[in-house]
Amino acid sequence: MASDTGAHESRDFSMGIDVSRLGALFAAVREFLARRGLSEQTLFTVELVLEEVVTNILKYGNLDPVTGKITVHVELARERVSLVIEDDGRQFDPVQAVEPDLGRPIEERPLGGVGLCLVRRMVQLFRYERTGVINHLEIGIDRLAQ
Numbered sequence: 001m002a003s004d005t006g007a008h009e010s011r012d013f014s015m016g017i018d019v020s021r022l023g024a025l026f027a028a029v030r031e032f033l034a035r036r037g038l039s040e041q042t043l044f045t046v047e048l049v050l051e052e053v054v055t056n057i058l059k060y061g062n063l064d065p066v067t068g069k070i071t072v073h074v075e076l077a078r079e080r081v082s083l084v085i086e087d088d089g090r091q092f093d094p095v096q097a098v099e100p101d102l103g104r105p106i107e108e109r110p111l112g113g114v115g116l117c118l119v120r121r122m123v124q125l126f127r128y129e130r131t132g133v134i135n136h137l138e139i140g141i142d143r144l145a146q
Helices: 019-034 040-060 114-122
Strands: 009-015 070-076 080-087 125-131 134-142
Touching: 009 019, 019 040, 019 070, 040 070, 040 080, 040 114, 040 134
Parallel strands: none
Antiparallel strands: 009 070, 070 080, 080 134, 125 134
């Protein structure tokens, strides 16, 4: 396993809206991070968060079927993994999304929102910004014990 030198490293990963490319995107991000010595626990958190967010963008973002694109910028620092996920779909601020009432019985709750709620609880930074027609979601995940 590679050791962390503390240097900042980053890489961009992009895909169109072809759902069949999801696995390749997730594998590429995992390989990039795993080669840099991240713990399995940190890798799991990154993968879960990335899968939830990107899948939601594909399902609900109304991206253009021809030109729609999702870009994941991954930056690795000594203590944190930063993800900036960008898409050109409809505007949606997940930071402002209302959390589901988990105290209500499941059959009485409206569908949706639980995955996003889980993501917000797993990360240390969750920030959204819209610039022009681009959604930017910045997520910070503290690196767990190596």
